[in-house]
Amino acid sequence: xxxxxxxxxxxxxxxxxxxxxxxxxxxxxxxxxxxxxxxxxxxxxxxxxxxxxxxxxxxxxxxxxxxxxxxxxxxxxxxxxxxxxxxxxxxxxxxxxxxxxxxxxxxxxxxxxxxxxxxxxxx
Amino acid sequence: xxxxxxxxxxxxxxxxxxxxxxxxxxxxxxxxxxxxxxxxxxxxxxxxxxxxxxxxxxxxxxxxxxxxxxxxxxxxxxxxxxxxxxxxxxxxxxxxxxxxxx
Numbered sequence: 001x002x003x004x005x006x007x008x009x010x011x012x013x014x015x016x017x018x019x020x021x022x023x024x025x026x027x028x029x030x031x032x033x034x035x036x037x038x039x040x041x042x043x044x045x046x047x048x049x050x051x052x053x054x055x056x057x058x059x060x061x062x063x064x065x066x067x068x069x070x071x072x073x074x075x076x077x078x079x080x081x082x083x084x085x086x087x088x089x090x091x092x093x094x095x096x097x098x099x100x101x102x103x104x105x106x107x108x109x110x111x112x113x114x115x116x117x118x119x120x121x122x123x
Numbered sequence: 124x125x126x127x128x129x130x131x132x133x134x135x136x137x138x139x140x141x142x143x144x145x146x147x148x149x150x151x152x153x154x155x156x157x158x159x160x161x162x163x164x165x166x167x168x169x170x171x172x173x174x175x176x177x178x179x180x181x182x183x184x185x186x187x188x189x190x191x192x193x194x195x196x197x198x199x200x201x202x203x204x205x206x207x208x209x210x211x212x213x214x215x216x217x218x219x220x221x222x223x224x225x
Binding site: 046063101 | 124152153154155156157159165166167168169172173178210212213214215216217218219220
C-alpha cells in the first residue's frame with residue numbers, strides 16, 4: 001500500500017519561501033508512468049493543482065504559480081519537494097502531495113494522497 | 124487552458140435517493156476525466172478515472188459516464204457516508220465541486 005506524508009513548517013512569514021517535503025513509502029518514486037504532484041486547498045475552497053515532477057526530474061507547473069514554484073525529486077530518499085517563494089496570505093492553504101498516473105492512452109488521476117498539511121502565511 | 128464547470132453547486136438529497144452530478148469541459152477532453160470524493164478533514168479520494176472506470180475498492184453504486192465535454196457521476200442509492208463534496212479533474216484542472224448534503 002502506497003503512503004505519502006507531507007512534512008514542513010506550518011507557519012511561514014509573508015515574502016519568504018514555503019518548503020514542504022513528501023515522503024513516499026510502500027512504492028518507489030521511480031516507477032514508470034507515475035508522476036508526483038502537489039495540490040493545495042485554501043480553507044473552505046476547492047482544489048488547485050500546483051505542479052508535478054517525474055522521476056527524471058522533469059516538471060510541469062500551474063501557469064498561475066510557475067514564476068514562484070520549484071518541485072524537485074530525490075529518488076535516493078524516495079521523496080519529492082515543493083518550494084514556493086515570495087508567499088502572501090493568499091498562499092495559506094492545506095497542501096497535499098499525491099501520486100499522479102499519466103499513462104500513454106489514459107488521462108491523469110491521483111490515486112494516492114497524503115493527509116495534507118496546513119501552511120499559514122503570517123504577515 | 125481547459126475549464127471545468129460542475130453543476131449543481133449543491134445537491135440536497137436523502138439517503139436512498141439517486142444523485143446525478145454533472146461536469147462540463149470547455150473543450151473536448153476525450154474520456155480523460157476523473158472524479159474524487161472529499162469529506163471534511165480528509166484528503167480527496169479517487170472514485171472514477173478515465174470517465175467510467177471505478178477505482179480500487181469503490182462501491183458499485185458509484186458510476187461515471189460521458190466523453191468529450193459532458194460527464195456524469197451517478198450515485199445510484201445514497202448512503203449516509205456519501206454526503207460529501209465531489210470534484211471532477213482533467214489533468215491539471217479541477218472543477219469547483221458539487222456538495223451533496225441532506
